[in-house]
Amino acid sequence: MAKHEHKCDGLCEQHCEGLCCTKIENFGVKFGEHTILEDVSLHIHCGELTAIVGPNGAGKSTLLRAMLGEIKHTGELKYENDEGKKFGASANKNAPLIGYVPQQLSFDVHTPTSVLDLFLVCRTRKPAWLVASKNVRAEATAILARVSAEHLLDRKLGTLSGGELQRVLLALALNPIPDLLLLDEPVSGIDQKGLELFYKTVSEIRKEYDLSIILISHDLALVAEYADRVILLNKTVIKNGTPQEVFSHDESARLFGLSWSRSSSGVPGGASNGATIDASNSNADAPVRKAGE
Amino acid sequence: MLEWWYQLVDFVLPFQWTESEFMKNALLAILLVTPLFGLLGTMVVSNRMAFFSDSIGHGAFTGIALGTILGGIKPIWGAIAFSIVFAVTITLIKTRSKSSSDTIIGVFSSTAVAVGLVILSFGGNFNSFSSYLIGDLLSINQMDIALLAIVFVGVLALWVFILNKVLLVSISESLAASRGVNTLLTEILFTCAIALVVTITIQWVGLLLINSLLVLPAAAARNISKNVRQYHLASVIIAVFSGVTGLILSYFFNVSTGASVVLVAAVIFFLTLIKR
Numbered sequence: 402m403a404k405h406e407h408k409c410d411g412l413c414e415q416h417c418e419g420l421c422c423t424k425i426e427n428f429g430v431k432f433g434e435h436t437i438l439e440d441v442s443l444h445i446h447c448g449e450l451t452a453i454v455g456p457n458g459a460g461k462s463t464l465l466r467a468m469l470g471e472i473k474h475t476g477e478l479k480y481e482n483d484e485g486k487k488f489g490a491s492a493n494k495n496a497p498l499i500g501y502v503p504q505q506l507s508f509d510v511h512t513p514t515s516v517l518d519l520f521l522v523c524r525t526r527k528p529a530w531l532v533a534s535k536n537v538r539a540e541a542t543a544i545l546a547r548v549s550a551e552h553l554l555d556r557k558l559g560t561l562s563g564g565e566l567q568r569v570l571l572a573l574a575l576n577p578i579p580d581l582l583l584l585d586e587p588v589s590g591i592d593q594k595g596l597e598l599f600y601k602t603v604s605e606i607r608k609e610y611d612l613s614i615i616l617i618s619h620d621l622a623l624v625a626e627y628a629d630r631v632i633l634l635n636k637t638v639i640k641n642g643t644p645q646e647v648f649s650h651d652e653s654a655r656l657f658g659l660s661w662s663r664s665s666s667g668v669p670g671g672a673s674n675g676a677t678i679d680a681s682n683s684n685a686d687a688p689v690r691k692a693g694e
Numbered sequence: 695m696l697e698w699w700y701q702l703v704d705f706v707l708p709f710q711w712t713e714s715e716f717m718k719n720a721l722l723a724i725l726l727v728t729p730l731f732g733l734l735g736t737m738v739v740s741n742r743m744a745f746f747s748d749s750i751g752h753g754a755f756t757g758i759a760l761g762t763i764l765g766g767i768k769p770i771w772g773a774i775a776f777s778i779v780f781a782v783t784i785t786l787i788k789t790r791s792k793s794s795s796d797t798i799i800g801v802f803s804s805t806a807v808a809v810g811l812v813i814l815s816f817g818g819n820f821n822s823f824s825s826y827l828i829g830d831l832l833s834i835n836q837m838d839i840a841l842l843a844i845v846f847v848g849v850l851a852l853w854v855f856i857l858n859k860v861l862l863v864s865i866s867e868s869l870a871a872s873r874g875v876n877t878l879l880t881e882i883l884f885t886c887a888i889a890l891v892v893t894i895t896i897q898w899v900g901l902l903l904i905n906s907l908l909v910l911p912a913a914a915a916r917n918i919s920k921n922v923r924q925y926h927l928a929s930v931i932i933a934v935f936s937g938v939t940g941l942i943l944s945y946f947f948n949v950s951t952g953a954s955v956v957l958v959a960a961v962i963f964f965l966t967l968i969k970r
Contacts (some may be wrong), residue, residue, distance in 0.1 A: 455768070466868060469868070469871060470871075471868060471871045471872070498870060500872075501868070502867065503866050503868040503869050503872075505866075506865055506866045506869070507864075507865070507866055507867070508738075508740070508864060509740055509741075509742060509864075509914055510866045511867075511917075512739075512740045512864070512916065513738070513915075513916055513920055513921055513922065513924060513925040514861065514865065514921065514922055514925075515920060515921040515922070517921065518861070518921050521858070521861075521864045521922075522857075522858040522859075522861045522922075523862065523873050525858070526858065528852070528853070528854045528855075528857050528858060529857060529858050529861065529922045529923070529927075530733075530736075530922050530923055530926040531923070532927075533856070533921075533923060555920070555921070557920055557921075558865070570869075573869075576719050583872075587819050609894035668864065674817045689895035
């Protein structure tokens with residue numbers, strides 16, 4: 402297998418030290434007359450946490466769903482790794498095994514479905530209404546422990562808080578360990594502490610399993626702290642680079658009303674809670690979390 | 695064909711209400727059909743499809759009307775064919791369309807029932823078909839039971855195969871798709887199973903009550919269950935219990951069997967509501 406060719410079209414300055422690489426080439430999505438995405442090309446590297454930020458309606462969730470093959474799109478998703486078939490990966494090395502955490506679930510809150518049931522229906526063909534596989538239970542407990550959620554195994558889905566549900570879904574997406582992890586963060590419903598725990602966990606997982614992670618984020622302060630790479634998306638890739646590079650970009654300031662580029666350090670990482678974000682811009686995609694949310 | 699069953703009932707349940715053959719037939723039919731309602735009902739309730747399943751009943755009614763005017767074949771075959779086509783059509787429209795699915799289902803549902811009523815009332819002799827509105831459980835014959843037995847095995851097998859997928863789709867379509875589930879095929883198989891069971895049962899339970907049979911046991915079970923296994927078990931038990939109790943009550947009080955069954959299920963639902 403050829404090593405990953407280092408052609409990043411000048412978009413990535415970092416060298417590609419990972420052995421695998423996901424390439425999105427010329428993705429485009431149209432709903433009828435409306436162009437949602439056009440000409441999106443990206444390289445995602447193993448062991449990197451790539452955050453996608455952008456205003457409402459920028460096509461962030463659509464991009465993930467197109468990558469999953471759920472939405473019709475033009476362009477190609479290619480996956481390359483040096484060893485050919487990775488452990489746990491699908492047989493076709495060009496089709497990565499994708500773990501996905503959707504932005505929101507649509508279940509009825511009173512539905513009698515436990516966290517274990519969710520693992521059962523995803524992980525086994527045995528009918529979950531007849532048997533609860535002991536293997537799946539053990540597996541689920543182990544991976545839930547990885548995201549500090551093992552105590553939730555027998556809880557009903559409807560009784561989980563936003564943050565708990567997000568961690569459960571993360572554990573589910575990691576079972577089996579995917580090549581590519583796509584996380585679509587909810588716009589609201591998760592408290593600041595839960596959110597920080599989530600980013601911390603995702604960040605650890607990235608190192609532990611050498612995964613490529615794409616995270617749609619609404620919290621720029623946390624992105625600045627945890628992401629290796631940030632992509633500013635608004636129908637197409639506007640800026641791709643390190644958090645500092647993207648947040649100091651003029652377009653970021655225009656789209657988010659950011660004043661980071663003018664802050665003294667120029668590095669937003671230290672500014673927790675996004676103290677320098679101008680909340681007055683109505684176009685902002687919820688970058689600011691109000692106290693008590 | 696059913697001699698073994700008649701002897702078994704005489705031996706196990708030597709009561710007054712089981713003496714006649716039609717009561718034995720009705721009892722067997724209830725034991726075959728109520729577990730299916732219990733099973734399918736769980737996902738009807740979890741998927742918030744109560745209105746959808748109601749419209750499938752209306753489609754089945756039109757199917758029976760069409761089967762009747764086509765003649766030559768038993769109305770039930772025409773009814774099954776039509777209601778499956780009807781169920782697949784509204785499933786496709788529901789998934790394709792972006793407007794509220796409630797409205798679309800409502801339009802199809804009322805159109806179907808109107809067409810059925812027009813056909814059956816043509817020539818002014820609707821009274822002979824009014825049994826399709828309220829049903830007659832005691833009219834079950836051996837052929838019906840044979841058909842029911844086949845459907846029982848078929849739906850049970852289908853449920854073993856698709857419940858995991860139906861459940862995942864009900865939680866999140868995106869998540870299901872990312873796990874390789876064909877969401878559209880899953881929904882179509884599920885609605886076809888509902889259409890099949892509802893259509894066969896409608897002649898005994900009637901258009902007016904059929905949907906409550908599907909929704910009530912599962913809704914009651916939902917109130918008292920913590921996971922999918924408890925949910926299914928409770929729903930099936932409540933469905934079978936309501937069916938048998940309703941049959942016995944209807945015999946002693948000489949009232950509609952379908953209505954008695956639904957009333958028992960409703961009482962159980964309200965009891966579980968208190969518990970929740």
